[in-house]
Amino acid sequence: MKRNATAVWNGTIKEGNGHLTTQSSVLNQTQYSFNSRFAEGVGTNPEELLAAAHAGCFTMKLSLDLTQAGYTPKRLETKSIITLDNGKITQSELLLDAEVDGISAEEFEKIAREAERTCPVSAAFSFKIILNINLKK
Numbered sequence: 001m002k003r004n005a006t007a008v009w010n011g012t013i014k015e016g017n018g019h020l021t022t023q024s025s026v027l028n029q030t031q032y033s034f035n036s037r038f039a040e041g042v043g044t045n046p047e048e049l050l051a052a053a054h055a056g057c058f059t060m061k062l063s064l065d066l067t068q069a070g071y072t073p074k075r076l077e078t079k080s081i082i083t084l085d086n087g088k089i090t091q092s093e094l095l096l097d098a099e100v101d102g103i104s105a106e107e108f109e110k111i112a113r114e115a116e117r118t119c120p121v122s123a124a125f126s127f128k129i130i131l132n133i134n135l136k137k
Contacts, residue, residue, distance in 0.1 A: 007032075020044065047089065051080040054092050057121035065115045066100060069107075074099040091128040099136045108135045 005027070009018035019029040027044070035041025055078040066073050079095040094116060100108060116122055116131045 017043075020049075047082040047084050050089070051082045051092070054082075054119075054121045054125070055080040055094065057119045058094055058096075058116055061119035062096075062098075062112055062115040065111050066103075069111055071100050071103050071111075074101065076100075089127055091130060092125060093130040093132065095132050095134075097134045097136065103135075105135055109133055 003023055005020060005022045007018060007020050010016050014034045017031065017033040019031055020027050021029055031043035032045055033041050033043055036043030037045035037047070058080075059076050059078045062076055062078075063073055075098065077097045081093040081095070082089060083091045083093070096112060098108065098112075103111075112133055113131060116129060122129055
């Protein structure tokens, strides 16, 4: 499987702007700029997209692993916080809230940590990954 996205940039880094388009067209000439990356401008940015990719991949992998272990997740919600520090991405912090009936906290943590380690996006990252787990009873 291969997926693609295209970035177009016009102008200088601070005054210029660009747009992103994904193969699925979910992003279709979606605006990004210096302000949307480093301030509070309208549009997306690479770190936000990495966060979405990591949260989405991990959550799907966790659902797969739970299902294969015989559990049915009611709800899995993951927030990824990507840290950009001095021009380098240094970590992704995953904040997981989960509702899964019939599983112990220990078993859930074991499965969740394995899913974090083996999801394809986690495997692609060379920076620190932190997983915080909240299993609701």
